Amino acid sequence: MSPSVKILPDSETLSRVAAEHFVAAAKEAVSRSDRFAVALSGGSTPRETYTLLASRTFAAHVPWAKVHAFWGDERCVPPDHADSNYWLARETLLRHVPIPPDHIHRMRGEMDPLEAAREYEERLQRFFTIASEEPATPRFDLVLLGMGADGHTASLFPRSEALRESQRWVVAQRLEPHGAWRLTLTPIAINAARRVTFLASGQEKAWALREVLEGSPQPERLPAQAIRPSDGRLAWLVDAPAASLLAAA
Numbered sequence: 575m576s577p578s579v580k581i582l583p584d585s586e587t588l589s590r591v592a593a594e595h596f597v598a599a600a601k602e603a604v605s606r607s608d609r610f611a612v613a614l615s616g617g618s619t620p621r622e623t624y625t626l627l628a629s630r631t632f633a634a635h636v637p638w639a640k641v642h643a644f645w646g647d648e649r650c651v652p653p654d655h656a657d658s659n660y661w662l663a664r665e666t667l668l669r670h671v672p673i674p675p676d677h678i679h680r681m682r683g684e685m686d687p688l689e690a691a692r693e694y695e696e697r698l699q700r701f702f703t704i705a706s707e708e709p710a711t712p713r714f715d716l717v718l719l720g721m722g723a724d725g726h727t728a729s730l731f732p733r734s735e736a737l738r739e740s741q742r743w744v745v746a747q748r749l750e751p752h753g754a755w756r757l758t759l760t761p762i763a764i765n766a767a768r769r770v771t772f773l774a775s776g777q778e779k780a781w782a783l784r785e786v787l788e789g790s791p792q793p794e795r796l797p798a799q800a801i802r803p804s805d806g807r808l809a810w811l812v813d814a815p816a817a818s819l820l821a822a823a
């Protein structure tokens with residue numbers, strides 16, 4: 575199924591539409607399975623969306639008691655570190671809404687990266703195992719993703735081994751050249767989702783967006799192209815500056 579691409583006039587409208595999208599996905603999931611398992615994105619783009627979701631306009635419309643918050647990736651830093659994706663979501667959203675504390679499933683960036691990846695994989699296995707005889711599938715109801723100017727998404731960077739991972743749902747990655755460690759869902763885990771929605775804002779994303787959506791398939795060079803839900807809906811919510819190089823714009 576080809577992705578749906580919605581072009582919004584500016585980043586403020588993008589954030590509002592993304593918040594509406596989150597609410598709709600939450601309601602749909604809860605009516606279907608009495609829970610909403612969402613993997614949150616890091617980076618700066620979703621900040622305003624999270625803030626809106628915590629506001630009076632939106633918060634009352636989300637069944638927070640049924641929401642389970644996960645992350646698509648995490649930096650290997652303590653949970654209260656300014657670079658932590660958990661900290662971003664906690665400060666802008668999670669501490670302001672009545673989500674049960676045990677429904678917040680953060681990647682433990684403070685742990686040894688390899689151990690943290692194993693621990694998160696086990697957490698996902700437990701959460702998504704329906705019946706013992708069925709192999710678990712990390713069927714998130716929604717995975718929110720951003721995209722870097724180089725076409726990376728989550729912590730799937732160009733030419734990274736995680737792009738070729740065929741078994742694991744969560745891996746630790748050491749980023750060159752600074753050597754920082756990251757934890758990330760692999761394409762296998764993301765592509766099992768019912769919905770995957772990218773948010774992209776700003777002129778600096780225009781080249782990557784055109785290459786990803788309209789260029790030749792090169793997921794090794796453009797990891798966002800590796801995101802193709804096998805039985806789910808793929809959507810892009812982008813603003814006009816990010817869409818400025820699209821032929822279809």
Ligand code: 6PG
Pocket residue numbers: 615616617618619620646647648649659719720721722726727728729
């Ligand atoms: C992260 C994100 C990363 C992010 C993109 C876009 O941990 O930083 O997972 O994939 O979504 O780099 O970042 P901006 O939203 O800041 O442009």
